[in-house]
Amino acid sequence: MNRTRIGFIGAGGIAQRHLGVLEQFDDVDLVAFADVDFDRALAAAARFGARAFGSHDELLSDESLDAVYICIPPFAHGAAERAVIAKGLPFFVEKPISLDLKFAEELAAKIDAAGLITGVGYHWRYLDTVEEARRQLEQRPAQLVSGYWLDQTPPPQWWWHQDQSGGQMVEQTTHIIDLARYLVGDVTQVFAMAGHRDRADFPGLDVATVSTASLRFASGAIGNIGSTCLLNWGHRVGLHLFAEGLALELTDHDIMIDVGAGRPVRHAEGDPVWREDRDFIDAVRGAPSCIRCSYAEALKTHRIALAINQSAQTGQPIDLAAR
Structure with missing residues (x-):
């Protein structure tokens, strides 16, 4: 062949x-x-x-x-x-x-x-743990979403500049935004805030060092996603989902499913890439x-990430359903 x-x-x-x-x-x-x-x-x-x-x-x-x-x-x-x-x-x-x-x-x-x-x-879409989460949510769809990317500042200097990386929400936390879309559905509205702190170890860094976004989904679910690059280590990256009698936590390494009988954790198997x-x-x-993610599908996630940036800059909610 x-x-x-x-x-x-x-x-x-x-x-x-x-x-x-x-x-x-x-x-x-x-x-x-x-x-x-x-x-x-x-x-x-x-x-x-x-x-x-x-x-x-x-x-x-x-x-x-x-x-x-x-x-x-x-x-x-x-x-x-x-x-x-x-x-x-x-x-x-x-x-x-x-x-x-x-x-x-x-x-x-x-x-x-x-x-x-x-x-x-x-590549998070290819985690076997994400497939397990999808099965869990089929009968009990998520009503509350809580995501986070709490990490250090990457070393490439282009990442430090808004006009080159788009900032943390666009360059890193987009994985969490996409995962929320994949598991919960389309986002119809975002409202975001961001803050910046000058850092001597990162001269010229102008991206937001803390940011948070509230999301409304077409399904009726609501959520929040937060980011920071202020740490000197990778603290936590993942997504919490809450449904009727069900709490899930996903990272790029494992899944926790809580149905009121403990908090068992299973590690992901295989390489999603x-x-x-x-x-x-x-x-x-x-x-x-x-x-699982074509260019057209990725564009839907990318619109949300850019809308989060726009909302943080203008202080106004962004209605994605109208776009």
Whole structure:
């Protein structure tokens, strides 16, 4: 059987996570890498006997590919996606998909018109514990949601700047927003507040250092999601869900189900990124798609994250149902 030829645009940290998975697949060839840091592209190419390029345009013009992974910082999205779509190639892109909502909506329309296979890196959807939570909530839907991303400040300096990362809600807590959508349904209204504290160890950091958002869901459920990057360690990342006679807590490692008889915790099994990548590759190879988060689906989550930022800036609730 022919092997699927994959190119990477961006060869940084999150790309390495996918490469560690894809190199396990015996039906994939990693053939080309492009990065603005050419040494990084060279290092990845040497690892896989591939070719290195200094730009996505060079990669796309010189290589025959079956699909592309786009693993670039939030501020860099735009030209790469347009070029890949123009080539008619399936692509997997890491979140957040853009800092510009109109651009993301433009891309979604082009993807739909071209009928392209896409995947977006909301890998929490692939946790077996999340599937267990979905089963638990089928008969007892969540009525109250409480999410949190309480963590340290990531080291890349682009993350420290609002115009490059979008801030913590958009760049990190988006995973929790997406998980809430996946388990509870569409969000119709948000109201957010944010605060900032100057930090000597992070010169120039201008993103909110604390933020919180109240959410109203189409189902009638309500919730709150809070974030901070003030810590020097990863304290807690997860989602609490409360229903009639049921309390659930999900993290990226485990699930706690409380029905009034103790608080048993089960650890997640398997690698959700492996499942995410396998589903994308299978769809590219012609199998019925089992992709859990396409570009169009990710856009729904991204609208919420950007609306949270807008509400925090304006002090006004944002009605998503009207958008």
